[in-house]
Amino acid sequence: MNKELFKSLFKEKKLRLSHPRLLIYQELSRAEIPLSPQELYQRLLKRQRKIGLTSIYRSLDLFESLGMVFKIINGSSVKYKLCEVKDHHHHIVCKACGDVVELNFCDISDWSKKVTESTGYQVIDHQFNFYGFCKACKPLQKPQSAEH
Numbered sequence: 303m304n305k306e307l308f309k310s311l312f313k314e315k316k317l318r319l320s321h322p323r324l325l326i327y328q329e330l331s332r333a334e335i336p337l338s339p340q341e342l343y344q345r346l347l348k349r350q351r352k353i354g355l356t357s358i359y360r361s362l363d364l365f366e367s368l369g370m371v372f373k374i375i376n377g378s379s380v381k382y383k384l385c386e387v388k389d390h391h392h393h394i395v396c397k398a399c400g401d402v403v404e405l406n407f408c409d410i411s412d413w414s415k416k417v418t419e420s421t422g423y424q425v426i427d428h429q430f431n432f433y434g435f436c437k438a439c440k441p442l443q444k445p446q447s448a449e450h
């Protein structure tokens with residue numbers, strides 16, 4: 303998302319956009335790949351911006367709760383990618399290189415209906431990710447063994 307959208311979301315929620323938060327946003331927006339809090343810390347340090355890890359963690363938590371970043375958990379590693387859009391969407395993550403693509407469509411109405419039918423719940427929200435191999439990594443994957 304561009305800076306205007308980022309700023310307007312803060313304004314909308316009446317949250318203060320501190321300088322460290324803006325710097326973290328800028329670093330995420332420059333990065334072509336998802337970054338871990340430690341990587342963000344190192345990159346900021348290289349630009350002579352010393353922002354404590356705790357405050358990086360807090361800002362990323364906030365960004366995530368506002369739907370501004372996508373959090374990718376892979377085993378013990380946690381990385382963040384800035385979202386392009388603010389509206390509801392999903393992501394597909396490459397299992398090999400960690401690349402993330404946003405999916406700007408979502409049609410789970412049949413699925414929601416099934417959930418309601420089987421539980422009686424009214425579905426108001428959902429979250430899930432897709433995983434696979436990107437175009438570059440797909441040829442490198444060994445075919446799945448049939449016996450597996």
Ligand SMILES: [Zn+2]
Nearest residue numbers: 372385386404
């Ligand atoms: Zn996203």
Ligand SMILES: [Zn+2]
Nearest residue numbers: 396399436439
């Ligand atoms: Zn890949």
Ligand SMILES: [Zn+2]
Nearest residue numbers: 390391392408
């Ligand atoms: Zn959805």
